Amino acid sequence: xxxxxxxxxxxxxxxxxxxxxxxxxxxxxxxxxxxxxxxxxxxxxxxxxxxxxxxxxxxxxxxxxxxxxxxxxxxxxxxxxxxxxxxxxxxxxxxxxxxxxxxxxxxxxxxxxxxxxxxxxxxxxxxxxxxxxxxxxxxxxxxxxxxxxxxxxxxxxxxxxxxxxx
Numbered sequence: 001x002x003x004x005x006x007x008x009x010x011x012x013x014x015x016x017x018x019x020x021x022x023x024x025x026x027x028x029x030x031x032x033x034x035x036x037x038x039x040x041x042x043x044x045x046x047x048x049x050x051x052x053x054x055x056x057x058x059x060x061x062x063x064x065x066x067x068x069x070x071x072x073x074x075x076x077x078x079x080x081x082x083x084x085x086x087x088x089x090x091x092x093x094x095x096x097x098x099x100x101x102x103x104x105x106x107x108x109x110x111x112x113x114x115x116x117x118x119x120x121x122x123x124x125x126x127x128x129x130x131x132x133x134x135x136x137x138x139x140x141x142x143x144x145x146x147x148x149x150x151x152x153x154x155x156x157x158x159x160x161x162x163x164x165x166x
Contacts, residue, residue, distance in 0.1 A: 035089040035146035047085045048153040050164035054106045064135035099138035102151045117155040
C-alpha cells in the first residue's frame with residue numbers, strides 16, 4: 001500500500017501530517033466540528049490519559065484481514081496530547097465497518113514501552129498475554145455521517161493492564 005503525507009491543522013494551529021493508504025481522504029481534524037453531517041467520518045473520544053503529556057496516535061482499520069497488521073491501516077493521526085480526554089475526527093473513505101487502535105506515547109520516544117498506554121474502539125478486554133483483540137470485538141459501523149466511538153486507555157500495571165491510576 002502506498003503512503004502519502006497530508007498536512008492538516010489542529011485547534012492550536014500546529015501543522016501535522018497523517019499517513020493514508022491508496023484512497024485519498026480528507027485530512028484528520030482534532031475537533032468535533034471537523035465531522036461534517038452527510039460525510040462518513042469517525043469521532044474518536046479518547047479518555048483516561050495517565051497524564052496530559054506526550055503524543056497520541058490513532059490508527060483506523062477497515063478490514064478484518066488487515067487488522068493490526070503492519071501497513072494494514074487506512075489512516076493514522078499522530079498529535080500532541082492536550083488533556084485527559086480528547087476528541088479526534090477521522091474521515092473514512094465510505095460507509096462500512098471500521099476499527100480504531102490508539103497508542104499513547106507517554107514519553108515521546110517513538111517506541112512502545114512500559115510507560116505507554118493504548119486501547120481499541122469499543123474497549124474490548126485485553127491482557128498482557130492477549131493484547132490484540134479480534135477485529136469483531138473492536139469494529140463499529142459508519143454510515144453516511146459522523147459515527148462516535150470511545151476508547152478508554154489502559155496502561156501496564158504490574159502483571160496486568162488497566163486504566164491509569166491518578
